[in-house]
Amino acid sequence: FYRKLSLGVIALYTTLVYCIGTASIKNLCNFAVYVWSIANVPNNTVSCLEPLNGHFNEMYRTNPNGGGISLKISTKPDDINITQFEYTVSADNPDVYYDISNIDGYPFQNWGFTLSSSSPSCSSIFCSPGLRDCPYVFNQPNDTFAVKSCNVLTNLTLTLCP
Numbered sequence: 001f002y003r004k005l006s007l008g009v010i011a012l013y014t015t016l017v018y019c020i021g022t023a024s025i026k027n028l029c030n031f032a033v034y035v036w037s038i039a040n041v042p043n044n045t046v047s048c049l050e051p052l053n054g055h056f057n058e059m060y061r062t063n064p065n066g067g068g069i070s071l072k073i074s075t076k077p078d079d080i081n082i083t084q085f086e087y088t089v090s091a092d093n094p095d096v097y098y099d100i101s102n103i104d105g106y107p108f109q110n111w112g113f114t115l116s117s118s119s120p121s122c123s124s125i126f127c128s129p130g131l132r133d134c135p136y137v138f139n140q141p142n143d144t145f146a147v148k149s150c151n152v153l154t155n156l157t158l159t160l161c162p
Contacts, residue, residue: 020060021096021118021155023071023087027054029111029161036072036079040065046077060089060096060152068097073160074107081105085115085158098156099146100125101138111161118157122150 027033027049035047035056040063047056056071063069068088072079084101100115112129125148127134138146150156 019153021153022057022059023085024155024157025049025056025071025073025085026157026159027161028052028159031075033160034074034077038070038072039063040067048077060087062089062091066090081107083108083113087156089152094152095149096152096154096156097147097149099138099148100158102134103138103141108160114159114162116157116159117150118155119150122154123148
């Protein structure tokens with residue numbers, strides 16, 4: 001009896017631990033892309049996404065200071081001209097809040113990108129190649145329309161150069 005109960009508790013715990021969505025980036029560009037996942041402190045760890053099908057994935061995580069996570073994305077191995085895929089989750093809220101920011105540059109202006117979700121009820125974001133200011137993202141610090149929300153179980157995928 002106790003062995004079955006223990007296995008049931010382990011299975012329940014495993015389900016609870018993994019019952020959260022992911023933030024993913026898919027690189028379809030014909031060049032490498034660099035990603036930094038930043039919370040409340042700088043992070044020098046960079047992921048290089050190979051051309052034409054490189055991937056970056058992380059389970060949603062919280063920021064120790066209560067703010068969000070920024071996936072800083074660049075076409076060069078520095079974080080100067082970046083697009084940011086930002087998300088925020090908290091233990092007391094069943095939603096993930098997300099947006100794309102081009103305030104600190106727009107390295108994918110010539111190629112565009114799409115942010116899609118695993119749920120049809122969640123808002124997608126599409127930026128056509130060649131647009132100077134994408135109408136669905138933060139282009140200025142005072143833009144307030146760009147934040148979307150969805151259930152925290154939803155997976156979000158940013159596809160570069162779709």
